[in-house]
Amino acid sequence: VNHWYSLMAEYGMALDEDRLEDWVELFDEQCDYRVVTRENVEQGLPNVLMWCDNKNMLRDRVESYREVNEYNLHYDRHVIGPPKILQQDGVSARIEANYVVLQTDQGGNSKVFSTGAYHALLVLDDGRMRIRDNVVVVDTFCVQTLIATPI
Amino acid sequence: VNHWYSLMAEYGMALDEDRLEDWVELFDEQCDYRVVTRENVEQGLPNVLMWCDNKNMLRDRVESYREVNEYNLHYDRHVIGPPKILQQDGVSARIEANYVVLQTDQGGNSKVFSTGAYHALLVLDDGRMRIRDNVVVVDTFCVQTLIATPI
Amino acid sequence: VNHWYSLMAEYGMALDEDRLEDWVELFDEQCDYRVVTRENVEQGLPNVLMWCDNKNMLRDRVESYREVNEYNLHYDRHVIGPPKILQQDGVSARIEANYVVLQTDQGGNSKVFSTGAYHALLVLDDGRMRIRDNVVVVDTFCVQTLIATPI
Numbered sequence: 001v002n003h004w005y006s007l008m009a010e011y012g013m014a015l016d017e018d019r020l021e022d023w024v025e026l027f028d029e030q031c032d033y034r035v036v037t038r039e040n041v042e043q044g045l046p047n048v049l050m051w052c053d054n055k056n057m058l059r060d061r062v063e064s065y066r067e068v069n070e071y072n073l074h075y076d077r078h079v080i081g082p083p084k085i086l087q088q089d090g091v092s093a094r095i096e097a098n099y100v101v102l103q104t105d106q107g108g109n110s111k112v113f114s115t116g117a118y119h120a121l122l123v124l125d126d127g128r129m130r131i132r133d134n135v136v137v138v139d140t141f142c143v144q145t146l147i148a149t150p151i
Numbered sequence: 152v153n154h155w156y157s158l159m160a161e162y163g164m165a166l167d168e169d170r171l172e173d174w175v176e177l178f179d180e181q182c183d184y185r186v187v188t189r190e191n192v193e194q195g196l197p198n199v200l201m202w203c204d205n206k207n208m209l210r211d212r213v214e215s216y217r218e219v220n221e222y223n224l225h226y227d228r229h230v231i232g233p234p235k236i237l238q239q240d241g242v243s244a245r246i247e248a249n250y251v252v253l254q255t256d257q258g259g260n261s262k263v264f265s266t267g268a269y270h271a272l273l274v275l276d277d278g279r280m281r282i283r284d285n286v287v288v289v290d291t292f293c294v295q296t297l298i299a300t301p302i
Numbered sequence: 303v304n305h306w307y308s309l310m311a312e313y314g315m316a317l318d319e320d321r322l323e324d325w326v327e328l329f330d331e332q333c334d335y336r337v338v339t340r341e342n343v344e345q346g347l348p349n350v351l352m353w354c355d356n357k358n359m360l361r362d363r364v365e366s367y368r369e370v371n372e373y374n375l376h377y378d379r380h381v382i383g384p385p386k387i388l389q390q391d392g393v394s395a396r397i398e399a400n401y402v403v404l405q406t407d408q409g410g411n412s413k414v415f416s417t418g419a420y421h422a423l424l425v426l427d428d429g430r431m432r433i434r435d436n437v438v439v440v441d442t443f444c445v446q447t448l449i450a451t452p453i
Contacts, residue, residue: 005384012400013386013419038226075340075441077417079383079402081230082156084164098163100230100253102402102417104441110414112261115228115253117164139226139255189377232381233307235315249314251381251404263412266379266404268315290377290406 001026004083007122007129008097012078015150020062023150028123028130029055035136035151038116049138050148065149075104076113076149092123092132101151114151115139152177155234158273158280159248163229166301171213174301179274179281180206186287186302189267200289201299216300226255227264227300243274243283252302265302266290303328306385309424309431310399314380317452322364325452330425330432331357337438337453340418351440352450367451377406378415378451394425394434403453416453417441 001007007026014023027033035050052058079102083095096119103113116138123132136151152158158177165174178184186201203209230253234246247270254264267289274283287302303309309328316325329335337352354360381404385397398421405415418440425434438453 003387006387009384009386009399012383013398016400016419075417077400077402077419077441079230079381079400079417081163082160082233082384084160085154085157096164097160098167098228098230100228100251100402102414102441104417108442110417110442112253112263112414115226115230115255115261117167117228139228139253140259140261230381232314233311233384235311236305236308247315248311249318249379249381251379251402263404263414266377266381266406266412268318268379290379290404291410291412 002124002127002129004093004095004122004129007131008080008083008118011118011131012080012099016076016078018072020065020150024055024058024062026131027055027058027134028125028132031055031058031131032133033058033131033136033150034134035138038137038139041137050150061150069149073106077102077104080118090124092121094121096120113140116151153275153278153280155244155246155273155280158282159231159234159269162269162282163231163250167227167229169223171216171301175206175209175213177282178206178209178285179276179283182206182209182282183284184209184282184287184301185285186289189288189290192288201301212301220300224257228253228255231269241275243272245272247271264291267302304426304429304431306395306397306424306431309433310382310385310420313420313433314382314401318378318380320374322367322452326357326360326364328433329357329360329436330427330434333357333360333433334435335360335433335438335452336436337440340439340441343439352452363452371451375408379404379406382420392426394423396423398422415442418453 033052034048036048040047052061079100081098083097086094096117098117101114102110104110119135120131121133122129184203185199187199191198203212230251232249234248237245247268249268252265253261255261270286271282272284273280335354336350338350342349354363381402383400385399388396398419400419403416404412406412421437422433423435424431
């Protein structure tokens with residue numbers, strides 16, 4: 001993974017394919033992952049729906065999720081738009097990219113599950129691109145399981 | 152903004168985040184912006200839903216929109232696909248890119264608001280990429296406000 | 303067509319614009335195109351919904367489709383996400399990209415028609431990029447016509 005498009009694509013596909021452990025490995029050790037609602041962002045409120053401020057917390061979260069959720073009863077599919085590059089140098093890039101997650105139930109019906117944007121800091125480490133920070137700004141968010149799946 | 156992906160991403164995000172004045176600044180002074188229905192394009196009809204043939208008209212339009220629409224009662228989210236490059240040289244590129252706009256209401260429900268394609272001429276001016284022309288071909292279009300928002 | 307983004311964009315637009323013959327031309331002579339359900343892929347089942355293992359079969363399929371389906375009663379719109387590059391050298395690239403197809407009916411209502419992923423092998427031939435293989439893994443698939451349209 002050494003281009004933004006491969007990294008963003010794998011980010012979505014690892015979640016879609018329930019490869020949450022692979023998803024964690026896309027992050028840097030000193031990472032920060034949080035999910036916030038767009039409403040809170042616009043009103044300057046500090047609430048977060050999910051927050052992991054290092055990679056071990058992400059690992060723990062995925063492990064807890066695995067213990068509680070045995071079966072996926074639907075299929076998710078991330079489609080991510082082109083990134084806006086806010087800043088970049090040879091070793092890092094700050095980007096924003098819109099996304100939509102479509103969800104298909106067992107009856108074969110697809111609907112919009114979540115829309116929002118990733119505000120991410122990508123870093124290059126030994127030729128491999130990883131996620132240092134990712135703030136997921138969600139327009140919609142449903143906590144459907146005891147421990148919500150990352151997005 | 153000097154890559155197609157940053158430009159297209161900012162195009163969508165400026166609209167999504169109600170930064171219409173920033174959106175106008177993505178255009179060249181001698182720009183042409185129009186919104187047409189796919190049905191009219193396929194039947195060779197000249198109707199347009201919206202047309203601004205220079206940047207001052209775009210500025211006026213946004214100003215009028217601001218006067219009429221005080222509140223956004225929903226969230227928009229553009230997800231734009233990869234561009235087809237029809238022609239390019241060192242200073243300009245003619246592209247087409249499909250898009251979907253998802254809209255989330257205050258109850259947290261998301262739906263498909265508009266799908267279509269951008270047919271755009273991008274120009275490079277002093278290392279900065281801008282939009283010379285953009286024809287938005289819409290499959291769906293709802294005029295929901297007195298003065299419709301750009302798309 | 304010599305970049306992944308142009309090729310993937312044209313792939314979707316040729317289908318959306320009912321230019322099926324152009325779509326066939328994006329493939330290499332020794333191509334393989336198949337549509338499979340995600341459920342079958344995950345369970346290791348060999349079922350396919352559509353399979354053409356060379357370009358003449360693709361041509362025949364499009365021809366048969368033309369004979370049966372006279373009118374398009376809806377508009378399709380592909381929005382394709384960034385590609386994950388699994389492997390690449392100077393002349394070929396193995397990629398995966400998520401997609402969503404939105405469909406708009408004659409009443410102007412848009413809905414999610416299909417979501418899924420392309421698993422494709424792209425090859426470069428005389429500076430022109432073509433599709434050698436494409437396995438379309440569909441989360442949703444509706445056979446709505448006597449001979450289903452490609453996706």
